Amino acid sequence: MKNKKEFDWFDHPQNIKRLKIGFYIVLVLLVVPDFFMHKHTLFSSVEALPGFYALFGFIACVVIILVSKLFGLALKVKEDYYDDE
Amino acid sequence: MTMSSLHPTLLFFAGAVLLWFLPIIGRRLLILLVPAAAFFVITQLDPGLYCNYQLFGFDLNLLRVDKLSKVFGYVFTINAFGCFLFAQHLKDRYEHTAALAYIGAALGAVFAADLISLYLFWEIMAVTSTFLVLARKTERSYRAAFRYVMAHIFGGLCLLAGILLQINATGSVAFDGFDLQGLPTYLILFGFLVNAAAPPMNAWLSDAYPEATVTGGVIMTAYTTKTAVYTLIRGFAGWEVLMVVGCVMAIYGIIWAILENDMRRILAYSIMNQVGFMICGIGIGTTIALNGAVSHAFAHIIYKALLWMSAGSVLYMTGKSKCTDLGGLYKTMPWTMIFGTIGALAISSFPFLSGYTTKPMIIYAGVNEGLIWVWLVLEIASAGVFLHAGIKFPYFVFFAKDNGLRPGEPPKHMLAAMALLSFICIFIGVYPQPLYDILPFGVVDYHAYSFEHTLNQFQLLMFSALAFFLLLPLLKRTETISLDTDWFYRMGGRGFYWLCDKVFNGFNDWAQKWLGQYLPGQLARYFDDPGGNFQKYGASMVAEAAGEEPDRELEERIIRRSRLSTYPVGGGVLLAVLFLAVVSFLYFF
Numbered sequence: 001m002k003n004k005k006e007f008d009w010f011d012h013p014q015n016i017k018r019l020k021i022g023f024y025i026v027l028v029l030l031v032v033p034d035f036f037m038h039k040h041t042l043f044s045s046v047e048a049l050p051g052f053y054a055l056f057g058f059i060a061c062v063v064i065i066l067v068s069k070l071f072g073l074a075l076k077v078k079e080d081y082y083d084d085e
Numbered sequence: 086m087t088m089s090s091l092h093p094t095l096l097f098f099a100g101a102v103l104l105w106f107l108p109i110i111g112r113r114l115l116i117l118l119v120p121a122a123a124f125f126v127i128t129q130l131d132p133g134l135y136c137n138y139q140l141f142g143f144d145l146n147l148l149r150v151d152k153l154s155k156v157f158g159y160v161f162t163i164n165a166f167g168c169f170l171f172a173q174h175l176k177d178r179y180e181h182t183a184a185l186a187y188i189g190a191a192l193g194a195v196f197a198a199d200l201i202s203l204y205l206f207w208e209i210m211a212v213t214s215t216f217l218v219l220a221r222k223t224e225r226s227y228r229a230a231f232r233y234v235m236a237h238i239f240g241g242l243c244l245l246a247g248i249l250l251q252i253n254a255t256g257s258v259a260f261d262g263f264d265l266q267g268l269p270t271y272l273i274l275f276g277f278l279v280n281a282a283a284p285p286m287n288a289w290l291s292d293a294y295p296e297a298t299v300t301g302g303v304i305m306t307a308y309t310t311k312t313a314v315y316t317l318i319r320g321f322a323g324w325e326v327l328m329v330v331g332c333v334m335a336i337y338g339i340i341w342a343i344l345e346n347d348m349r350r351i352l353a354y355s356i357m358n359q360v361g362f363m364i365c366g367i368g369i370g371t372t373i374a375l376n377g378a379v380s381h382a383f384a385h386i387i388y389k390a391l392l393w394m395s396a397g398s399v400l401y402m403t404g405k406s407k408c409t410d411l412g413g414l415y416k417t418m419p420w421t422m423i424f425g426t427i428g429a430l431a432i433s434s435f436p437f438l439s440g441y442t443t444k445p446m447i448i449y450a451g452v453n454e455g456l457i458w459v460w461l462v463l464e465i466a467s468a469g470v471f472l473h474a475g476i477k478f479p480y481f482v483f484f485a486k487d488n489g490l491r492p493g494e495p496p497k498h499m500l501a502a503m504a505l506l507s508f509i510c511i512f513i514g515v516y517p518q519p520l521y522d523i524l525p526f527g528v529v530d531y532h533a534y535s536f537e538h539t540l541n542q543f544q545l546l547m548f549s550a551l552a553f554f555l556l557l558p559l560l561k562r563t564e565t566i567s568l569d570t571d572w573f574y575r576m577g578g579r580g581f582y583w584l585c586d587k588v589f590n591g592f593n594d595w596a597q598k599w600l601g602q603y604l605p606g607q608l609a610r611y612f613d614d615p616g617g618n619f620q621k622y623g624a625s626m627v628a629e630a631a632g633e634e635p636d637r638e639l640e641e642r643i644i645r646r647s648r649l650s651t652y653p654v655g656g657g658v659l660l661a662v663l664f665l666a667v668v669s670f671l672y673f674f
Contacts, residue, residue, distance in 0.1 A: 006416050006491075010484055027551060030544050039537060043457045057545035060468040061552035068343040069559055076344060076565040082575055 030054065090135035092148050092196065093123040093158060094206075097189025101182045113173055116181055120165035123192070127158040134198055141201075143258045149198030152525035153379070157195045157315050159523065160383045161188065163509070164307045164390050171394050171502035172300035183216035184304050191308040195315050199258040200248045200273075203316070207244065207280075210309060211237035217301030218293050226296040232571065233293035236279065240286065244276025263320050274321055281313035281364060282357050283330050284337055288571030290356060291341065295349035295406065299397040302349060306393050307386040310356060314363045314382050323370025328459055331365025334358065335466035342473035343560070344567040346407050348396045348482050352389070355432060355474040358466060359385050365463065366447035369454055373531060376524040377446030383520060384439035384513055388431035391506040392478070395425030398499050399482055402492035408562040413487030420494055422483040424503035431510040433475030434467060436542055439510040442517035442533045445542070449531065468549040475546070476553050481562060617647025 009015055034050035041047040100119035104112055136147035165188045175181060190213060193206035211234060218230035250269035252258055263270045282290040290310070294302050321327060338358025345351045363385070366378035398421045399414060400406045415422045427438065434440035444467070451459035494500060513520050521529040533539075553560070611618050620643045625635040646652065 007419070008416055010415060011413075011487065023547075023550075023554075027547055030540065030547055033540060034544075037537070042452045042460065043455075051544065053541040054544040054548040056464065057468045057548040058552050060465040061472050061549045062556065064339060064465070064469045064472060065343065065552065065556050065559055068340045071340055072344045072567070075567045075569075076563065077568060079564055079566050081566060081568075 027054070089129055089131045090133075090148065091126050091129075092136055092193075093126050093162065094147075094189045094193040094196070096123045096126065097185045097192065101185040101189065104178050104182055104185065109176060112178065112181065116169040116172070116185070117166060119185060120162045120169060120188070124159065124162035124166070127155060127162060130155065130158075143199070143201065143252075145202050145258065146198035147193070147202050148196050150196070152523065153315070153319065154196050156379055156383065156523050156525060157311070158192060160386050161192055161195065161308065161311075164386050164506075165304075167387075167390060167394075167502050167506050168300070168304045168307075170505065171303055171397070171499050173498040174496055175300060180217065180220045180298065180301065183213050183220065184301070187213035187217065187304065188308060191312050194312050198260060200251065200260045201258055203260055204241070204245055204248055207276075207312075208238075208241050210312065211241055214305055214309060217305055218297045220301055221296060221298045223296075229293045229296035232574065233289050235574075236286065236289035240276050240279025243272050243279070247272025247274075247276060260316075260319065262322060274317075274324070277313050277316045277320070278330065279313075280309050281317065281360055282310055283334055283364070285570040285573075287334070287337070287357055288569040291345075291350055291353040291569060292571050294353045294356075295347055299401045303390055303393040303397050306352075306356060306389045310360050311382050311386055314360060314367070314378065317364060317367050318375060318378060322367055322375055325368055327364050327368030328456070329368070331361045331363070331368055332459065332462040332466075334361030334364060335463060336469070337361070339466060339469035339473055341567060341569060343477070344565075346409055346562050346565060348399070348406050348408055348411065348478060349393070351408075351473060351478055352392050352396055355392075355470065356389060358470060358474075359389070359432065361466065362444055362447050362463065365459060366450060369447070369450050369456070369459070371450050371454060372526045373453065373529070374447060374450030375526045376521075376529055376531075377443065377450055379524055379526070380443040380517075380520055380529075381440075381447060384431070384443040384510070387506050387509045387513075388428045388439055391424060391428035391503060391510065392432065392474070394499065394503050394506070395421050395428060396478070396482070398495035398503070399492075401499070402495055403490050405490070407564070408481035408485075409564050410488060411482045411490065412485040413483075414490060414492070415483040416487075417491050418483070418494055420500050421503070422479065424500070424507050425483065426479045427507040427510055429475045429479050431514065433471035433546060434542065435471075435475070435546060436534070436539050437511070437514045439513035439517075441514055441542065442520070443513070445533060445538070446529075446531050464545070468545055471546045471549045472553055476550055477560070480553075614644070614647055616652075617644050620647070 031051040031054050034052075039048045039052075046052065096119050100115055104115060107115060130148075130150040132150050132152075134146040134149050138145050138147065168184070169181075172181070172184070187210055190206045190209035194203055194210065197203040197206055215230050215234040215237075218226050218233055220226075247269050251263075251273060254265070254267070254269055263273065279286040279289075294305055297305055317327065335358050338354045338356070338361060342351045342354035342358065345354060359381070363378040363381050366374040366381065396406070399411065399418065402418065403411065403414075405411055431438040431440045434444045448460060448463045448467070451463065517533065521531070621640050624639055624643065628635045
């Protein structure tokens with residue numbers, strides 16, 4: 001039946017590895033300019049530190065995931081929770 | 086009625102009726118024509134008040150045209166066009182009728198100049214949108230629709246109570262900014278917030294939308310919550326409590342979205358999160374904040390419909406909506422994946438997409454006012470959006486573990502609808518000026534694309550992505566649902582039912598047992614032979630009083646005599662004379 005091989009680029013481990021490396025390079029490149037430019041601050045001088053928003057985003061997400069995980073312990077129930085008997 | 090005062094709602098309502106007289110090809114054309122014509126009509130409207138009528142002695146206006154109502158009118162009709170393009174495959178009239186009436190009512194609410202007209206359209210919205218859930222025709226959707234309409238009727242009644250008290254207090258039906266803080270305005274505010282899905286009245290959204298039909302879900306995402314955003318802007322701009330409500334919603338949506346397994350439920354919670362940003366902007370209440378809220382509502386309606394379309398396409402093609410059942414769809418649904426990802430990046434306010442040119446305006450407004458906590462919460466929420474809607478939705482649906490599903494792309498008209506909305510997302514993202522130009526609150530002095538700001542945003546988002554992939558094991562999908570505030574009325578409803586069952590049915594059972602069976606039984610036995618029984622008990626009482634055993638032989642004789650009615654005549658005469666004596670005694674003295 002299959003005349004054409006399906007597109008499965010993301011299923012190959014070496015491609016995922018390439019993506020990962022590319023991703024890390026992008027992350028580094030995003031922080032590098034911070035060391036060379038003058039940054040404006042909104043509320044505190046901490047914001048001017050290089051990579052502030054990178055760190056902020058990372059920590060915020062880690063905290064959000066951990067907090068949700070914690071909430072999940074109490075809130076997650078089986079799918080048939082509301083079903084009758 | 087000239088073109089400059091034609092009510093756009095009229096087109097939708099007329100379309101809903103006309104639909105029943107047209108063959109399928111005509112219906113397909115009609116549902117595209119109606120929003121297109123309404124859009125054109127709105128562009129032609131001149132500022133002012135039109136469509137006056139009288140009710141209860143008040144002068145009411147159905148059509149108030151100003152920049153605020155117009156901008157919502159534009160986006161409502163543009164989105165309606167996209168949604169109906171997406172829904173071209175539907176053959177039955179039922180769903181289209183409900184959708185047309187629902188969108189028409191939303192437009193009616195936006196253009197209503199007074200509280201009474203607003204309330205009328207508000208309730209039409211609640212009822213018509215319920216049919217979009219009912220149209221799924223499953224047991225689950227019937228139940229969800231019931232809870233949905235109950236929640237909205239509750240909110241609507243609070244709104245109605247507030248409106249009546251407000252009219253009573255001020256003597257005016259005008260719907261403008263409220264300045265008196267008191268019970269009437271609090272009730273109105275509560276009614277609006279129910280439709281905006283603010284906690285604790287938020288669960289109707291994540292409960293009902295994912296149970297709606299594929300196309301119903303797409304349509305519903307835009308109107309109820311955004312009409313509420315509109316009314317909050319009109320009525321409650323600058324009310325500080327809304328900053329708190331908005332911040333809570335922004336975070337609340339994220340946490341619940343992360344816990345979810347159903348893709349459409351994830352998107353439902355991200356509506357809450359995004360509406361949170363808008364409500365926070367309304368609470369800040371400065372010119373830039375309100376412009377931010379309006380523009381963000383505009384952008385949100387488009388990318389959210391786009392996201393629901395891509396999720397809807399997946400559901401339509403696979404019949405599945407749980408992340409645990411999906412995955413690996415990029416192989417056979419690449420276009421749906423690309424359009425869905427554009428929506429996902431737009432909601433995450435990725436630079437060069439629509440969210441980026443609208444949402445930061447609200448945060449910027451908070452910074453301008455020196456509100457550090459607003460800034461902090463909204464930045465955290467911005468990072469979190471990327472986590473749940475930006476990466477989680479496309480990742481688990483289109484990539485992640487391949488569950489072996491090989492659906493094709495959805496029908497061409499669905500792809501066309503997604504392409505259209507994707508184009509709008511990108512257009513507003515790279516060239517926001519046309520949108521800024523139609524914003525109602527003065528000239529927009531905001532530039533999204535400074536190098537520093539763009540860089541900061543990229544850092545925030547990409548490192549959020551890093552956190553996502555590093556903590557992926559913690560985010561593994563489970564076949565669960567999460568409790569939300571609907572627990573209180575779902576379980577509360579059951580508890581109430583149980584209590585009523587125990588109290589009233591228990592009382593009923595008791596009454597049945599005693600009053601229905603035991604007592605009539607006893608009475609029947611007694612009246613079966615009243616004279617004999619009376620004598621028998623009399624005799625046994627006399628015997629007991631004398632300390633003797635009851636005389637069985639005497640009882641036998643009494644029973645026999647009473648059965649055979651062999652009483653001497655004298656006894657009856659004596660009783661009659663005694664009775665007459667008592668009566669005459671009572672009468673004469």
